[in-house]
Amino acid sequence: MSCVSELSQSNEYLSFRSSIPLRKIVVDSDGSKAWRIFDSGPKSVSCPLICLPPVSGTADVFFQQVLGLAARGVRVIAAEPPPYWNMKEWCDGFKRLIDYLELDKVHVFGASLGGFIAQKFAEVTSNCPRVASLVLCNTFTDTSVFEYHDSAALFWLLPSLVLKRMLMGNFTTDKLDKRMAEAIDFMVERLESLNQSELASRLTLNCTPCYIKPQALLHLPITVMDVWDECALSSRVREDLYKSYPHAKLAHLKSGGNFPYLSRSDEVNLHLLIHLRQFDGTDLSASYISLHKMPAPTNQPEEGTVSYFNQREKVVKIS
Amino acid sequence: MSSRKKALLKVIILGDSGVGKTSLMNQFVNKKFSNQYKATIGADFLTKEVIVDDRIVTMQIWDTAGQERFQSLGVAFYRGADCCVLVFDVTAPNTFKSLESWRDEFLIQASPRDPDNFPFVILGNKIDLDNRAVSAKRAQQWCQSKNDIPYFETSAKEAVNVELAFQTIARNALAQETEAELYNEFPDQIKLNANDNGRNRDGDNCAC
Ligand SMILES: Nc1nc2c(ncn2[C@@H]2O[C@H](COP(=O)(O)OP(=O)(O)O)[C@@H](O)[C@H]2O)c(=O)[nH]1
Numbered sequence: 240m241s242c243v244s245e246l247s248q249s250n251e252y253l254s255f256r257s258s259i260p261l262r263k264i265v266v267d268s269d270g271s272k273a274w275r276i277f278d279s280g281p282k283s284v285s286c287p288l289i290c291l292p293p294v295s296g297t298a299d300v301f302f303q304q305v306l307g308l309a310a311r312g313v314r315v316i317a318a319e320p321p322p323y324w325n326m327k328e329w330c331d332g333f334k335r336l337i338d339y340l341e342l343d344k345v346h347v348f349g350a351s352l353g354g355f356i357a358q359k360f361a362e363v364t365s366n367c368p369r370v371a372s373l374v375l376c377n378t379f380t381d382t383s384v385f386e387y388h389d390s391a392a393l394f395w396l397l398p399s400l401v402l403k404r405m406l407m408g409n410f411t412t413d414k415l416d417k418r419m420a421e422a423i424d425f426m427v428e429r430l431e432s433l434n435q436s437e438l439a440s441r442l443t444l445n446c447t448p449c450y451i452k453p454q455a456l457l458h459l460p461i462t463v464m465d466v467w468d469e470c471a472l473s474s475r476v477r478e479d480l481y482k483s484y485p486h487a488k489l490a491h492l493k494s495g496g497n498f499p500y501l502s503r504s505d506e507v508n509l510h511l512l513i514h515l516r517q518f519d520g521t522d523l524s525a526s527y528i529s530l531h532k533m534p535a536p537t538n539q540p541e542e543g544t545v546s547y548f549n550q551r552e553k554v555v556k557i558s
Numbered sequence: 559m560s561s562r563k564k565a566l567l568k569v570i571i572l573g574d575s576g577v578g579k580t581s582l583m584n585q586f587v588n589k590k591f592s593n594q595y596k597a598t599i600g601a602d603f604l605t606k607e608v609i610v611d612d613r614i615v616t617m618q619i620w621d622t623a624g625q626e627r628f629q630s631l632g633v634a635f636y637r638g639a640d641c642c643v644l645v646f647d648v649t650a651p652n653t654f655k656s657l658e659s660w661r662d663e664f665l666i667q668a669s670p671r672d673p674d675n676f677p678f679v680i681l682g683n684k685i686d687l688d689n690r691a692v693s694a695k696r697a698q699q700w701c702q703s704k705n706d707i708p709y710f711e712t713s714a715k716e717a718v719n720v721e722l723a724f725q726t727i728a729r730n731a732l733a734q735e736t737e738a739e740l741y742n743e744f745p746d747q748i749k750l751n752a753n754d755n756g757r758n759r760d761g762d763n764c765a766c
C-alpha cells in the first residue's frame with residue numbers, strides 16, 4: 240500500500256509504527272485467519288482497553304488513542320478481526336483472542352460496526368462476563384438502520400471495487416475542517432488496503448438483520464460517544480442508543496465527522512480517560528497508575544512512554 | 559432551514575476550590591445537595607437537556623477541580639466552549655478577587671474568536687450563609703466594568719437562583735453557538751458532495 244495521506248506521514252503515526260509492532264495472532268483452526276493487533280502499555284494490566292474499528296478501518300486507525308493513553312499508563316490494544324461471516328463466529332474468535340492474551344476482562348472502545356459487535360459480545364457473554372465496560376462511538380443497536388438488508392446475503396460475491404465504492408460514498412460530509420479531511424484521507428487509504436473477503440465479511444455483519452438486547456447490559460458502565468455534525472448516523476439512530484442505555488454517560492462531540500478518534504483525538508482521549516477513571520484502584524483498572532492524577536503541565540508531546548510493547552514473535556499460531 | 563439542528567452547548571465552570579462549583583452543577587442537573595465536601599479531582603462533565611425559547615438544547619457542563627491550573631487540562635477541554643461560568647463564594651473575598659485571573663486565563667486558553675463578546679456569567683454563591691463578606695453592589699460593579707457580565711446570587715444549598723442562572727447561561731451560550739455557526743467555525747471549510755445535500759438522512763447508508 241502506498242501511503243500518501245497527511246496523517247500517515249505525520250510524526251505521530253510514524254513513531255507509532257516504529258515503536259509498536261503489528262502482531263498477527265491466529266486463534267482459529269483456519270490458519271490463514273489472523274487477528275492483527277497493536278498492544279501498547281504495561282503487560283501487568285490485565286483489564287486493558289481494546290479498540291475495535293469500523294467496517295473500513297484497520298487496527299491502526301486508533302494510533303492516537305494508543306499513543307495518547309499509553310502516556311497515562313493505560314494499556315491499549317487496537318485489534319482488527321480476520322474475516323468472520325457471522326456474529327457467533329466473530330464473538331467466539333474474540334473470546335479466544337482475549338483468552339490467548341490472558342485477559343480476564345476488557346474495556347471495549349468500539350466505533351460503528353466495532354461498537355455494535357462490542358455490545359453483542361457483551362450480551363452473549365453476560366452469563367460469564369468478559370466485558371468490564373463499553374465506550375460506544377458513533378454506533379447503533381440494530382442493523383436495520385442500514386438499507387442493505389436484502390443485499391447482505393450477496394456481499395460475498397461482489398468485487399472489492401464495488402464494496403469500496405459503497406463505503407466511500409458515506410465518507411464525505413458537507414462541512415469539513417482540515418482535521419476531518421485528513422481523517423477521511425487516512426481512512427480511504429485503510430479502506431484501499433482491505434481485500435475482498437475482509438470487506439465483504441464486515442459488510443455482511445453490518446447489514447445482516449441483528450439487534451442488541453440492551454437489558455443484558457444495564458449493569459455495565461457505558462459511555463456513549465457521538466458526533467453531532469453530519470455523519471453517517473442520523474439523530475434518530477443516536478437517540479435510540481440513548482434510550483437503550485439510560486444509565487450511560489453521554490459524551491457528545493460538537494463536530495468531528497465519522498472518524499472522531501482521528502479527527503478529534505484529543506477530545507476522544509479525554510472522554511476515554513474520564514470513562515476509565517472510574518475503575519482507578521480496582522481490579523478493572525486499565526492503567527497501572529492513577530488516572531485521577533492530572534499529568535504535570537508540560538509541552539512535550541505525549542509519546543515518550545510508549546515503550547512497553549511486547550517483543551514476542553509477530554506471528555503466533557494456536558493449534 | 560426546515561428542521562433546525564439540535565444544539566449542543568458546552569459550558570465550563572471555573573473558580574477557586576470550595577466555592578461550590580460542583581454543588582451548583584449537581585443542584586442544577588440532579589436537584590441534589592450535600593453538605594459534605596468532596597474535592598473534585600480532574601475534570602468531569604454532566605449533560606442536561608433544557609428548553610430555551612421553545613428550542614430543546616443539550617448542555618454539556620464541565621466542572622473542574624479549581625486547583626489544577628489550566629495548562630494541565632489541555633485544549634480539548636476548552637475547545638468549542640459556548641459560555642464560561644465563574645463562581646465565587648460571597649463569604650470569602652479572596653475567591654472574588656480571583657475572578658479576574660480566572661477570566662483572563664480562560665480567554666488565553668480558549669482563545670475565543672471574539673473575546674470581548676464571549677459570554678461569561680458570574681455566580682456569587684452561598685448567599686444562605688450569614689457571614690457574607692462581598693456585597694452584591696461590589697460584585698455588580700465589577701461585572702459592569704467587564705462589559706456587563708450577567709451576575710446572579712445563588713445558593714446551591716437552598717436552590718436559590720440556580721435554575722434562573724442556568725437558564726441565562728443556556729440562552730447566552732445558545733446565542734454564542736448560533737453566531738459561531740453563522741460565522742462558520744471552519745475557515746478552511748471544504749465543500750464536497752455539492753449535489754448530495756438532499757440525501758435522505760433517515761435511511762442511513764452504512765457504518766463506514
Ligand atoms: N452553605 C452553603 N454551602 C455550600 C453551598 N454550595 C456549596 N457549599 C458547600 O461548600 C463546600 C464546597 O462545595 P463544592 O461544590 O465541592 O465546591 P467546588 O470545590 O467549587 O466544587 C461543600 O461542603 C458544599 O457543601 C451553598 O450554596 N451554601
Ligand SMILES: [Mg+2]
Nearest residue numbers: 579580597598
Ligand atoms: Mg468541585
